[in-house]
Amino acid sequence: MSGKRYSRQRELIYQALLHTREHPTAEMLYQWLKAEHPNLSLGTVYRNLNLLSSEGLITRMAFPVERYDADTRPHSHFRCDCCGAVYDMDLPYFQALDEQAAGASPHQVEGHELIFHGRCARCAAEDLGKTS
Amino acid sequence: MSGKRYSRQRELIYQALLHTREHPTAEMLYQWLKAEHPNLSLGTVYRNLNLLSSEGLITRMAFPVERYDADTRPHSHFRCDCCGAVYDMDLPYFQALDEQAAGASPHQVEGHELIFHGRCARCAAEDLGKTS
DNA sequence: ATAGGTGCAAAGTCTTTGCGCTTAA
């Protein structure tokens, strides 16, 4: 699986994630696996999920904490991977995406959230400062 | 501001949110406002943010908890507003969005997350069951 | 007057972490 030492628990967690389509939470994985492996600990699940995602084998989906915006018109955002700041993006709302999504799924699509990420202008400038 | 009784604190919180572009967290708002209003409580900030967002005056941005996905190829998701389930969407990754975003902002855009929301097929079916 | 709102603090939920034991290499 990677450069780290093998661990049965990590393998279990990764396999469980590979074989589900439910995008489970850490708690869900823990409950599933605990049935077969009663002495598995929740801490181990979290540790391995963090490890796997830092290696790029799995993906985490979420913001760390809630953020609020008084501009309720649908618009997209940019979140800096480096400092965590959130900026508005000056882009239109792409209604066409909702229509395409509605056509491609059995669900009632009511809208979408579009969050870009990368390195914000400020963090990029700081990095230049360090290297020069 | 709305159908509820007026409250100075709610007004403060809403005004603070209207006049910033920082997409603050509850804690950030609390710290800002506490400087001028030392007896403001964090609980009140949370209560009013929830109230304002339930009225549609502000927007919350986040998932309630982290979710994990073993499919690391960039792809979009659908989250049910009703039951919270998360599904994969059968749509391509829209690279053009990243290019457009890069052109419209000073940031280094490295990718995006696209999350549709609405009512999933299962919840929609259950609702039909109730009404019939 | 009175019901909705507040401040405070306790409780709850989700996640991380320290420590001593276990186990892959």
Added chain:
DNA sequence: TTAAGCGCAAAGACTTTGCACCTAT
């Protein structure tokens, strides 16, 4: 052998909530 990894439980971070007091209506 030995250090990465585990289980357990405590601690941390973030959010909600119960209760007595306050205040807009």
